Amino acid sequence: MALQTCFALSSQAPYYQSNSPKSCFPKTVFSISLSKASFLTGNNDPLPLSFCSSKRKLNLAILALIINGSLPNISKTTLALELEQLQRYTDPKEGFTLLIPFSYVKVDKAGATVLFEEINKASNNVGVVVNPVRLTSLGEFGTPQFVADKLILAEKRKESTKEAEVIGVAERSGHGGLQVYEFEYKVDSTRGGMKRIFSAAFVVSKKLYLLNISHSDKPESPLATQTRMMLEEVLHSFDIA
Template sequence: MTVLEVASAHTDPAALSELSARAASTAPLRHCDELGQLGLPRRGLLALAAIAASSLASGDRFARADDPAAELPAATSAPGPATLSEYSNTQQRYRLMVPAAWDVKGKAGADVLFEDPARRSTSVGVTVNPVKVSSIEQFGGLDDVGAKLLNAERSKESTLDVSLVSSATRTGATGATLYEYEYELDSTRGRKRILNTVTIFNSKLYILNAAFKCEKDSCGGAEVQAGVALLRKVAGTFDVLA
């Protein structure tokens, strides 16, 4: 399992379970050559390979609303039908805005996981892991990382089809570069729209992953479009802290 499979492992419990099992039985050094093809310096290979093998298998680091390092202030109004509130983890140094009504969950491999209580298949999760490189650019370019991300999805036995919807780069308040990807995944578990935001800052790899389960045949319905629009808004607020 590569670190990009961790990035593309949406918060569907079956997918997380599958990747966790694979992580426990896969040697970390196996994918060093593959990671190297992304332009990652040799000094970062061992760290990222180790992350790929262990991050989903270990469940000892969950940020919760009652965690002193994780602050969830009162809800603040935001444009659109959903009311968003700020979630800030001062220990892991990141923040984002999430729907105030969503539940905060613990999940193996996730620093924090938010779920829509009315639609449990809709979720946003964040993972944080230490690395030895200082920026996402050292990991690879936007197109290179995006291609690797989709290839990781295609390699899964459950995948029927995957297609990139969009990709973009933005700069956070601290100057960190964030890569953003949106893609449609059709699998034996159903069709989903997946959003990933990936960055490296202060030698930490941050991955936000958001998922919305679509209708059986398409992601074009009005309800799906509204749900995905909300996830785009949430993903757009994700940033690292100085």
């Protein structure tokens, strides 16, 4: 994971700062945050009845608001899509939370705190890595643009990488004002071809939390608009629990 490599030296090297200007990329207007590992205990384990019941109640409540016209500024199609495709996962040990697509299953992989892969298409995945660092905040390492530059440099140094380009950089506030950096970039490599990557990072209690979302984005089958919206919701939902 390039973002992990980008921060790897932070536990032993001096801190860096940058005055590079910040940039941002558009975010969706509505998010229903869900978490990752709390609803799956294994690759094929069903959702707990309590979760399914709660989700049905949530769907009915929001649909009622739509029917009554209480959500006039939200795309009804987008909202229904997100409700149908995303569910919350919360990691009970590391204490982070995010949304996960229903079509993804939890798998075990060395080095990953948690990893979810799309059924029958493992190259499309969502993973989180948590590592100890000397930092108390991301700002001590650098600005979002500075980190993005380091990130793309780490990607380009891989032997398999043919091309890598940053698409967007952003900073947002998480729970309790938590500083969260977000990145979007594309990579063309000999291992998987063209991919769109969404990453997010934050530091809590001298632990670095890294989210990496990877999805195929080949010229013959580009990333669909609805899929992109869904993945952006996953990105923006990444937070401390």
